Amino acid sequence: MDVLQLFVSGLANGCVYGLVALGFVLIYKATEAVNFAQGDFMMLGAFICLGLTNAEFLGLPFWVSVPIAVVVMGAFGYAIDMTIIRRMFGQSQIAVVILTIALGFVLRFLAGVIWGHEPVALQSPIAGRDVSFGGLVLGLDEVFVVVTTVVLTVALYFYFNRTRLGVAMQAASQNQLAAYYMGIPVRRVNSLVWALAGAVAAVAGILFASKGSIDPSIGLLGIKAFAAAVIGGFGSLPGALVGGIIVGLIEPFASYYIAAGYSQVMPYLLLFLILVFRPHGIVAQVHRKKV
Amino acid sequence: MLMETERREDAAAETVLAVKNLESYYGPIMAIRGVSLEVRQGQIATVLGANGAGKTTLLKTISGVMDPEKGEIFYQGRNIAGFEPDRVVRMGIVHVPEGREVFPLLTVEENLRMGAFVRSDTAEVKRDQEMVFSYFPILAERRRQAAGTLSGGQQQMLAIGRGLMARPRLMLLDEPSLGLSPILVKEIFSIIRRLNREQGVTMMLVEQNAKVALEVSDYGYVMELGRIVMAGEAKKLMQSKDIQEFYLGVQEETQRGQKRWKQKKTWR
Numbered sequence: 001m002d003v004l005q006l007f008v009s010g011l012a013n014g015c016v017y018g019l020v021a022l023g024f025v026l027i028y029k030a031t032e033a034v035n036f037a038q039g040d041f042m043m044l045g046a047f048i049c050l051g052l053t054n055a056e057f058l059g060l061p062f063w064v065s066v067p068i069a070v071v072v073m074g075a076f077g078y079a080i081d082m083t084i085i086r087r088m089f090g091q092s093q094i095a096v097v098i099l100t101i102a103l104g105f106v107l108r109f110l111a112g113v114i115w116g117h118e119p120v121a122l123q124s125p126i127a128g129r130d131v132s133f134g135g136l137v138l139g140l141d142e143v144f145v146v147v148t149t150v151v152l153t154v155a156l157y158f159y160f161n162r163t164r165l166g167v168a169m170q171a172a173s174q175n176q177l178a179a180y181y182m183g184i185p186v187r188r189v190n191s192l193v194w195a196l197a198g199a200v201a202a203v204a205g206i207l208f209a210s211k212g213s214i215d216p217s218i219g220l221l222g223i224k225a226f227a228a229a230v231i232g233g234f235g236s237l238p239g240a241l242v243g244g245i246i247v248g249l250i251e252p253f254a255s256y257y258i259a260a261g262y263s264q265v266m267p268y269l270l271l272f273l274i275l276v277f278r279p280h281g282i283v284a285q286v287h288r289k290k291v
Numbered sequence: 292m293l294m295e296t297e298r299r300e301d302a303a304a305e306t307v308l309a310v311k312n313l314e315s316y317y318g319p320i321m322a323i324r325g326v327s328l329e330v331r332q333g334q335i336a337t338v339l340g341a342n343g344a345g346k347t348t349l350l351k352t353i354s355g356v357m358d359p360e361k362g363e364i365f366y367q368g369r370n371i372a373g374f375e376p377d378r379v380v381r382m383g384i385v386h387v388p389e390g391r392e393v394f395p396l397l398t399v400e401e402n403l404r405m406g407a408f409v410r411s412d413t414a415e416v417k418r419d420q421e422m423v424f425s426y427f428p429i430l431a432e433r434r435r436q437a438a439g440t441l442s443g444g445q446q447q448m449l450a451i452g453r454g455l456m457a458r459p460r461l462m463l464l465d466e467p468s469l470g471l472s473p474i475l476v477k478e479i480f481s482i483i484r485r486l487n488r489e490q491g492v493t494m495m496l497v498e499q500n501a502k503v504a505l506e507v508s509d510y511g512y513v514m515e516l517g518r519i520v521m522a523g524e525a526k527k528l529m530q531s532k533d534i535q536e537f538y539l540g541v542q543e544e545t546q547r548g549q550k551r552w553k554q555k556k557t558w559r
Binding site: 168170171179185 | 354356375376377379380381385386387388392393394395396397401402404405406408409453457
């Protein structure tokens with residue numbers, strides 16, 4: 001029973017990591033830049049939802065504020081690309097990296113000013129309730145997180161493989177020049193990828209917030225998500241989710257079986273091992289090109 | 292040669308593409324230095340030239356991937372110099388890039404569908420895909436295969452087929468013979484010829500392989516160091532001494548090197 005509880009809570013955490021990692025990979029594939037503010041995008045998404053929902057702020061119904069938060073974060077991602085990242089075209093990658101790290105600081109500060117630095121809880125109808133499946137009692141929040149992640153993954157899969165714009169996003173990331181030749185508006189497509197990453201981050205943030213209280217520094221879990229993305233194979237969307245779930249599962253088991261102090265290191269130990277023995281990650285998507 | 296050009300300008304009504312005094316830079320390097328040429332409706336025009344002559348830059352500037360510094364590009368009477376590439380594609384010019392440049396992880400079918408990205412007439416797109424498959428049956432066989440796993444010749448076919456999916460009036464083909472075996476080159480060029488005749492696609496070809504290119508073409512230009520140095524009917528160019536010497540490898544003496552250096556190209 002204990003094992004199962006650990007498994008489910010790890011899975012739920014892993015889903016959040018996986019979704020943040022998905023954001024990393026989306027942007028990396030489209031623009032070959034790493035958005036180190038992805039974790040802070042998640043934080044901002046969570047706080048926007050909280051600001052809309054909680055009674056002390058706007059007090060809207062939870063199910064109304066969720067789509068608003070997702071759309072706002074999508075627009076935010078689009079705007080960031082259009083106004084800032086696009087201007088960095090031709091600059092070295094490190095410039096974009098530093099820029100996104102700085103952006104993360106700004107967002108953290110901004111959220112602190114608006115919502116305060118103390119932990120607050122999202123007043124969602126999901127928190128603190130249980131569901132039972134034939135004698136097995138699980139937290140509703142955890143089930144909600146896992147189900148939402150599965151639904152979102154399936155939706156994204158269909159989006160990227162069945163829709164014209166989704167395939168165009170893949171095309172632009174595989175061969176940007178050829179995408180230009182085919183008349184795909186690459187710059188707009190890239191902005192839309194940032195929008196998608198923002199929206200996915202918002203979902204991740206809302207899921208995270210429905211499992212416990214949040215404060216402006218939760219964005220730092222982006223570091224774990226980054227590790228998850230690398231473990232999964234940076235550049236692979238399914239890999240990001242798999243990596244996230246692996247990291248999520250390692251944590252509770254490590255802290256249960258291994259002495260504190262060592263357990264927190266485990267995800268990074270795995271990262272280390274993966275980098276040594278399987279540098280392309282678990283779901284490697286090696287770019288094959290015949291000449 | 293000069294008279295030839297004048298005669299062509301009289302028939303401007305048939306001209307699909309007219310490039311006038313075009314100049315383009317790669318950073319500080321001037322890659323094309325005042326190029327003027329014309330492509331007429333229904334014809335295949337070839338631009339010959341060695342590596343670094345500026346052929347690819349010329350095509351990139353026409354398709355809008357690069358912006359010109361100076362000059363005009365008239366397409367159906369409208370100056371399209373500096374237009375965004377997606378606008379150029381929408382107007383009916385498609386650029387089939389050098390070295391295939393397929394989307395390696397997408398399937399053949401998805402690649403083709405991306406060729407039709409600017410179009411929204413789904414039924415017609417479907418029909419055009421069947422048309423492409425009728426020209427390149429191997430692509431129909433491989434339609435669910437990732438494009439990156441195709442052979443070089445198949446990728447070139449896919450690149451041309453993908454270009455056709457935009458239903459272009461003018462197709463810019465950049466070195467379709469690059470890296471292909473002689474027999475495949477023959478096959479590709481005969482298909483290019485058929486597409487030109489049967490689908491009425493006007494072609495502008497850029498090639499180093501002068502022999503095959505001139506054989507299928509109606510009109511030819513020779514480019515060197517960013518300038519057009521020679522122009523004429525393809526048949527006439529084939530007979531030109533300079534072309535034979537420098538592009539077709541025809542020579543009277545056996546010692547290659549000597550002959551090359553002794554004779555000066557007359558256009559310089």
